[in-house]
Amino acid sequence: MAKQPVLTPQADDFPRWYQDVVAKAELADNGPARGTQIIRPYGYALWERMVAEVDERIKAAGAENASFPLFIPQSYLTREADHVEGFAPELAVVTHGGGKELEEPLVVRPTSETVIGEYMARWINSYRDLPMLLNQWANVVRWELRPRLFLRSTEFLWQEGHTAHVDQADAAAYAHRILRDVYEDFMVSVLALPVVVGRKTPDERFPGATNTMTCEAMMGDGKALQMGTSHELGQNFARAFDIRYQDAEATEQLAWTTSWGVSTRMMGGLIMGHGDDAGLRLPPRVAATQVAVLVVRDGDGVGERAHLVTEALRTAGLRVTLDDRTDVGFGRRATAWELKGVPVRIELGPRDLADEQATVVRRDRGEKATVGLGGLVDHVVGLMDEIQDAMLAAARARRDERTVDTTTVAEATEAARTGFARIAWDAIDDEALAAMKADGITVRCLQGPDGEVATSDDQPGAVATVARAY
Amino acid sequence: MAKQPVLTPQADDFPRWYQDVVAKAELADNGPARGTQIIRPYGYALWERMVAEVDERIKAAGAENASFPLFIPQSYLTREADHVEGFAPELAVVTHGGGKELEEPLVVRPTSETVIGEYMARWINSYRDLPMLLNQWANVVRWELRPRLFLRSTEFLWQEGHTAHVDQADAAAYAHRILRDVYEDFMVSVLALPVVVGRKTPDERFPGATNTMTCEAMMGDGKALQMGTSHELGQNFARAFDIRYQDAEATEQLAWTTSWGVSTRMMGGLIMGHGDDAGLRLPPRVAATQVAVLVVRDGDGVGERAHLVTEALRTAGLRVTLDDRTDVGFGRRATAWELKGVPVRIELGPRDLADEQATVVRRDRGEKATVGLGGLVDHVVGLMDEIQDAMLAAARARRDERTVDTTTVAEATEAARTGFARIAWDAIDDEALAAMKADGITVRCLQGPDGEVATSDDQPGAVATVARAY
Numbered sequence: 001m002a003k004q005p006v007l008t009p010q011a012d013d014f015p016r017w018y019q020d021v022v023a024k025a026e027l028a029d030n031g032p033a034r035g036t037q038i039i040r041p042y043g044y045a046l047w048e049r050m051v052a053e054v055d056e057r058i059k060a061a062g063a064e065n066a067s068f069p070l071f072i073p074q075s076y077l078t079r080e081a082d083h084v085e086g087f088a089p090e091l092a093v094v095t096h097g098g099g100k101e102l103e104e105p106l107v108v109r110p111t112s113e114t115v116i117g118e119y120m121a122r123w124i125n126s127y128r129d130l131p132m133l134l135n136q137w138a139n140v141v142r143w144e145l146r147p148r149l150f151l152r153s154t155e156f157l158w159q160e161g162h163t164a165h166v167d168q169a170d171a172a173a174y175a176h177r178i179l180r181d182v183y184e185d186f187m188v189s190v191l192a193l194p195v196v197v198g199r200k201t202p203d204e205r206f207p208g209a210t211n212t213m214t215c216e217a218m219m220g221d222g223k224a225l226q227m228g229t230s231h232e233l234g235q236n237f238a239r240a241f242d243i244r245y246q247d248a249e250a251t252e253q254l255a256w257t258t259s260w261g262v263s264t265r266m267m268g269g270l271i272m273g274h275g276d277d278a279g280l281r282l283p284p285r286v287a288a289t290q291v292a293v294l295v296v297r298d299g300d301g302v303g304e305r306a307h308l309v310t311e312a313l314r315t316a317g318l319r320v321t322l323d324d325r326t327d328v329g330f331g332r333r334a335t336a337w338e339l340k341g342v343p344v345r346i347e348l349g350p351r352d353l354a355d356e357q358a359t360v361v362r363r364d365r366g367e368k369a370t371v372g373l374g375g376l377v378d379h380v381v382g383l384m385d386e387i388q389d390a391m392l393a394a395a396r397a398r399r400d401e402r403t404v405d406t407t408t409v410a411e412a413t414e415a416a417r418t419g420f421a422r423i424a425w426d427a428i429d430d431e432a433l434a435a436m437k438a439d440g441i442t443v444r445c446l447q448g449p450d451g452e453v454a455t456s457d458d459q460p461g462a463v464a465t466v467a468r469a470y
Numbered sequence: 471m472a473k474q475p476v477l478t479p480q481a482d483d484f485p486r487w488y489q490d491v492v493a494k495a496e497l498a499d500n501g502p503a504r505g506t507q508i509i510r511p512y513g514y515a516l517w518e519r520m521v522a523e524v525d526e527r528i529k530a531a532g533a534e535n536a537s538f539p540l541f542i543p544q545s546y547l548t549r550e551a552d553h554v555e556g557f558a559p560e561l562a563v564v565t566h567g568g569g570k571e572l573e574e575p576l577v578v579r580p581t582s583e584t585v586i587g588e589y590m591a592r593w594i595n596s597y598r599d600l601p602m603l604l605n606q607w608a609n610v611v612r613w614e615l616r617p618r619l620f621l622r623s624t625e626f627l628w629q630e631g632h633t634a635h636v637d638q639a640d641a642a643a644y645a646h647r648i649l650r651d652v653y654e655d656f657m658v659s660v661l662a663l664p665v666v667v668g669r670k671t672p673d674e675r676f677p678g679a680t681n682t683m684t685c686e687a688m689m690g691d692g693k694a695l696q697m698g699t700s701h702e703l704g705q706n707f708a709r710a711f712d713i714r715y716q717d718a719e720a721t722e723q724l725a726w727t728t729s730w731g732v733s734t735r736m737m738g739g740l741i742m743g744h745g746d747d748a749g750l751r752l753p754p755r756v757a758a759t760q761v762a763v764l765v766v767r768d769g770d771g772v773g774e775r776a777h778l779v780t781e782a783l784r785t786a787g788l789r790v791t792l793d794d795r796t797d798v799g800f801g802r803r804a805t806a807w808e809l810k811g812v813p814v815r816i817e818l819g820p821r822d823l824a825d826e827q828a829t830v831v832r833r834d835r836g837e838k839a840t841v842g843l844g845g846l847v848d849h850v851v852g853l854m855d856e857i858q859d860a861m862l863a864a865a866r867a868r869r870d871e872r873t874v875d876t877t878t879v880a881e882a883t884e885a886a887r888t889g890f891a892r893i894a895w896d897a898i899d900d901e902a903l904a905a906m907k908a909d910g911i912t913v914r915c916l917q918g919p920d921g922e923v924a925t926s927d928d929q930p931g932a933v934a935t936v937a938r939a940y
Contacts, residue, residue: 029589031538031539031541031585032539032542032543032546032585032588033539033541033542033543033576036539036540036541037537037539038536038537038538038539038589039536039537040536041534041535041536041604044534044535044536044537045534045535047537048535064511064514064515065511065514065515065518066508066509066510066511066514067507067508067509067514067517067627068501068508069501069502069503069506069507069508069625070506070540070578070609070611070625071501071503071506071562071611071624071625072502072503073502073503076502088569089568089569090568091566091567091568091569092541092564092566092567092568092576093564093565093566093567094562094563094564094565094578095563095564095565095566096561096562096563096565096575097561097562097563097613097624098559098560098561098562098613098614098615099558099559099561099613105566106503106562108540108564108578115501115502118502119499119508134511138609139540139608139609141540141541143567143568143569144568145568154541154567155539155540155541157537
């Protein structure tokens with residue numbers, strides 16, 4: 001019987017391949033209400049790993065977790081003009097509660113700058129209370145007309161950080177620190193996605209921000225995915241919500257605030273950044289199951305030995321699943337573990353056992369190796385870092401290969417059909433920007449001539465990365 | 471200057487004491503919309519500890535985490551008659567989304583039996599898919615007319631487990647396992663709250679359940695707090711949502727389901743179960759800060775030594791905060807750490823350092839000891855278990871002392887003014903039940919004559935625990 005391809009090949013139809021992987025690897029499902037989603041256990045286990053890694057970095061950056069309400073009085077949203085203009089079309093509104101019509105409708109939070117601003121104003125009195133560094137892991141709602149699982153959903157899970165500082169320099173430094181030490185570090189070292197980090201152009205800014213910085217990853221089809229953003233909000237929200245403090249000279253000052261977030265959208269980035277025609281490919285650091293131990297066929301004590309191997313690997317600190325469902329065909333199970341992207345598969349059958357060895361299969365390269373059982377644990381432990389590094393190197397090579405340095409808008413537009421184009425920011429005038437936009441191409445971010453995040457909207461020598469995007 | 475009492479004494483007004491602690495220990499705040507709450511960083515750190523401990527136990531019981539939508543089509547709620555009757559008065563309803571009126575209003579989940587039932591029906595085909603054991607950590611909304619922080623809030627955080635089984639016996643065993651191995655074990659061994667575990671009477675059951683089991687803790691004023699519940703749902707939701715499977719003989723069968731949850735309400739239980747007139751008292755296992763190292767006054771290298779002590783304690787695995795804010799008076803800081811309930815305070819000043827010793831203060835008993843710096847880490851590590859055990863023993867002694875075995879409803883009613891009363895369940899007829907209810911007294915749970923959870927609503931020899939309750 002010929003092996004049935006379970007997924008649409010990427011080259012045939014990348015979006016359909018994505019849908020197939022999400023469904024068949026049991027990552028997520030559409031919810032009953034339009035645009036809502038269900039994250040299934042296998043997908044949620046990946047999200048839990050992401051949360052643990054990002055949370056650790058957020059705490060290391062000094063922020064503390066808290067929980068703010070889901071429902072925000074509608075009037076709060078209107079206090080910052082750009083903010084309400086940006087979010088008004090996406091709001092879900094509660095008009096009835098406890099069987100009665102509400103006097104003031106409640107908005108289901110699309111983001112929490114407003115309500116957190118209100119409470120920062122109450123809690124902050126003196127410069128000694130600053131910086132105030134808060135974060136919450138929460139669900140938010142933004143009405144989506146063209147929903148797509150993980151990438152654009154009406155409800156999604158995220159973390160949103162909100163901080164207040166004594167001056168612009170401190171706020172800017174913190175927003176930048178989160179961007180690099182939390183987001184970029186996590187995406188590169190855990191997700192193995194070599195993101196391009198830069199400044200958003202004014203029309204791509206968060207509503208109410210004075211500066212939005214972003215991490216942009218290249219997906220398997222060459223398109224960009226915005227993976228996380230960090231915003232300087234200037235004094236816009238401090239003014240709207242009256243976040244004031246007394247400085248060391250007892251003079252009243254307006255605070256400077258930031259906000260920053262990453263969401264379940266990163267799940268989409270993980271899938272599209274590494275997946276291939278056989279399914280997911282997970283870097284070991286984010287994999288909920290790092291190693292699957294497969295009993296090829298039972299008999300001659302294979303089951304017991306597979307159990308011992310599993311325990312030994314767990315003792316070595318790995319996340320291991322034992323697959324001894326020998327009532328299901330071996331080929332079918334091996335394909336399923338490939339689909340699920342588990343970094344290493346260990347296959348153990350009676351013949352292997354007779355030779356005191358096992359077959360070790362790397363998901364990232366599909367390579368098989370025969371390894372003696374005596375050295376198996378050390379070998380597999382070593383593979384974790386090796387695969388992690390190889391996946392990052394491969395993703396970086398692919399990104400670099402598909403990133404073209406261009407000098408004209410026409411060249412950049414052409415290059416953006418298959419990947420990223422780099423072009424001097426001052427080579428793009430308003431007309432060119434509009435023409436690219438009509439073609440589905442946007443400026444993903446700006447970098448200074450040194451490759452760092454651009455320091456202003458019109459930094460001399462700034463380079464734009466342009467691409468199509470999700 | 472006389473020491474100002476910062477909290478209303480418990481004996482004067484227990485509810486006001488509770489409000490004071492919640493506010494002054496910076497645990498939580500009222501949100502802007504009625505009944506909503508903000509969990510502040512110190513409170514949230516405690517909740518994070520609870521989540522970690524409960525989540526570990528849930529996973530050990532084989533359940534997997536997932537995420538289901540916040541918005542549920544209104545029609546879903548109506549499919550199980552008791553369920554909708556129970557929840558209809560408490561619903562928050564979204565009528566507008568994306569700037570338009572919705573065709574079908576969406577309910578903000580009060581609990582997720584309905585939507586999870588719908589998806590279990592899609593995912594379950596064969597008996598091989600059972601048991602299906604799911605859990606989610608989420609926010610839910612139930613409109614509250616008399617909100618109180620942590621205890622009754624319009625939005626609260628919780629976990630809700632939902633499982634499907636092949637038969638009643640398996641469902642009942644699992645619901646009981648969660649009650650005891652997850653909830654009771656967590657409450658007793660981490661929160662140090664000796665809960666009474668039993669079966670709810672029919673009129674206290676979850677809407678749609680055939681059996682609700684509960685953990686009830688005694689608060690400092692002798693009232694009961696329902697800390698968590700586990701429900702057998704029989705085939706009610708399986709019938710409403712068509713959760714069917716093929717058994718081993720290929721015959722179609724209706725599944726049996728359960729659900730179970732604990733919430734941020736446990737924060738209220740922790741506060742009221744252990745707190746005293748000086749504030750919170752936290753068992754070490756749930757304390758976000760287990761040890762506060764206070765620099766009494768700087769000079770003679772005290773700061774440096776306090777830092778070393780802090781690091782040594784952290785290396786020993788403890789959660790430690792160094793308080794070297796010597797610009798704030800020592801007494802004020804000591805009082806603040808008491809208020810926050812930190813189990814152990816280490817006070818280090820120049821004189822202590824000269825003698826190579828420190829003062830160690832236990833929050834649970836207020837005892838002070840002088841400990842040589844050489845043995846300090848071992849001493850404090852040992853104190854963690856000692857305090858944990860002592861707090862449980864003290865809570866148990868208090869509970870037993872305030873629990874009275876009674877034989878008549880009149881005696882039980884009298885005893886329930888100050889604590890729990892135990893009385894034969896068959897001594898309470900409908901009239902007595904109504905009279906007690908009018909007096910604010912309810913049956914908290916039923917236990918069999920062996921002290922186990924009662925196996926039916928009319929088990930011979932069943933004993934009722936009656937009390938006033940939050």
